[in-house]
Amino acid sequence: MSLDLLRIRTETPACKHLIHFNNAGAALSPSPVTQAVLAYLQREQEIGGYEAAAEAHAGLENFYNAFAQMLGCSPQEIAYADSATHAWNKLFNAIDFEAGQTILTGQSEYASNYLAFLHLAKYKGVKIKVIPNTEQGIIDLSLFEAAIDQSVKLIALTHIPSQSGVIHPAQAIGKLARHHNILYLLDACQSVGQIELHVDSLGCDMLTGTGRKYLRGPRGTGFLYLKESCRELLEPAEIDLHSAAWTAKNSYEIRKDARQYESFECFVAGKIGLGVAVDYALNIGLDVIEQRVKRLAAHLRAQLRHVPNVQVHEHGTQLSGIVTFNKQDKAAEALHKYLQIRGFNTSVLRLGNSQLDLGQRCQADINRASVHYYNTEEEIDRFCATVDAF
Ligand SMILES: Cc1ncc(COP(=O)(O)O)c(C=O)c1O
CATH class of the missing domain: 3.90.1150.10 (Aspartate Aminotransferase, domain 1)
Incomplete structure (x- = not known):
């Protein structure tokens, strides 16, 4: 084609x-994306924000369906976020780390992710193990495999770094993660929309990305994927009336899908626009x-x-x-x-x-x-x- x-x-x-x-x-952004955002903002002005969101129900659901189609997962495994960093942190902060456990990562890990590791190392006593790249700038798979031990709680990899043109072997790392039954969080911020991604063949449990880069979506948008079988291994660090229901005076129930990582308030026009951007990429x-x-x-x-x-x-x-x-x-x-x-x-x-x-x-x-x-x-x-x- x-x-x-x-x-x-x-x-x-x-x-x-x-x-x-x-x-x-x-x-x-391509014109259909910009037009979808502008048309939605126009409706907010004409009929009100909540009313426009209700009217745009199909466009909002399309967001989940489009991502599910692109990544080869179910719409229930997708959540909206307002940036890749927020999406990534929501998942990272939901992991129950204990002092002494290890985060295994690579030399090209995205700066904000690494800052989150440093923060956790400071406050929770986790260890960070950084696997060097080969001469070619690609994560060294044999060193990576050799570094896996009982203490590794999380494998975190940036698929395509922002500071170099390499593509790290995310799939091979996924195989190792599955083999050793370790949680695997893939930062696909630069790869989504640029190369084909299927979560099952990548072998990742969690994947995050932004709207504005290779997906050509609006700024201030992002998403996360959370594998259904991993959802109960994590605990969202923050909830609200969208991600949870207040069932009685002293009880609540958290949503049973990836949207437990969303907030009620969001850039609705951007969410619709990002769904259109994914459709646009899928059409090509x-x-x-x-x-x-x-x-x-x-x-x-x-x-x-x-x-x-x-x-x-x-x-x-x-x-x-x-x-x-x-x-x-x-x-x-x-x-x-x-x-x-x-x-x-x-x-x-x-x-x-x-x-x-x-x-x-x-x-x-x-x-x-x-x-x-x-x-x-x-x-x-x-x-x-x-x-x-x-
Ligand atoms: C690899 C990678 N991860 C994460 C991010 C952060 O994305 P956002 O600005 O949407 O939070 C970037 C942005 O440049 C990136 O290149």
Whole structure:
């Protein structure tokens, strides 16, 4: 199956005036997503917030069905969150850790996740074991396996890091987690919407993501997946009248699905919009998206390697749409600004935000260009010429 690039670019109006290579930051939403959000906000203004939500019941339920279809799970295993960080923390904080237990993670773990580990280590005395990456930047599977012992309570992995273009072997880690019967929390924030994800073949118990990146949803949206058979192993740290019912003066009952991690109040327009964004991706096909993103990123890496004084940081074979690079003797921030003035959106990766990974392998901040399926080879060639001119 191929994709209708003309229609896709027409439905991404900014393609006319912008070359957006900041999809790992926030991708451009397609028109149907923006229209769904605006139409809902309009109804809130016309008839009231609660009334608009009741009227939009089907669109809100679509959120769960669309994610379930994409991830290969049941709609009852999906919950809405207002960011990936909140989704991840809700699950992480629901785990009953005891002092001395271990969190097994990788060198590319997302900064906020690692901060949560440090916080728990400080207050609960859990241990954090970080498995280094190989020369290729991929988590070392044999070291990972060797590190598993009775103390490991949680395996936490970031599938595609924000600071490098590698794809970690989430499925192989899932096999180990299942074999040793250890809870497995996968941060799929950069992979969801970019590559095909099926929770069963990944072998994860929990998976979290955001709306605004490769899914092309609105900002301020996210989601979580919680495997039904794991739900009772966890205990939500906070509940409200949406996630639980007050059954008598001194009793309550928590919902018996993943929505026990939701709150009553949320960005309803965003939730509807994110459901539409998932439908949009499903219509194109996640396999088609994955192939095109990988092809474009490979083209970008190859072209950048021809630009004098540019160093591309990815070397492995399992690579995503994220490309990281430096131009010798040029500050990343200065190159970023130079590109932005000329209509190219990219981002800068700061060493301090990735102490275990970037902080170990680079001397200074680096540049990141992240492509999506609506980008083109021609945009990439223009981009490389502009990097060359700097
Ligand atoms: C790997 C990864 N995990 C989590 C997050 C956090 O997502 P959010 O900003 O939606 O909380 C990000 C954001 O950049 C990310 O790259």
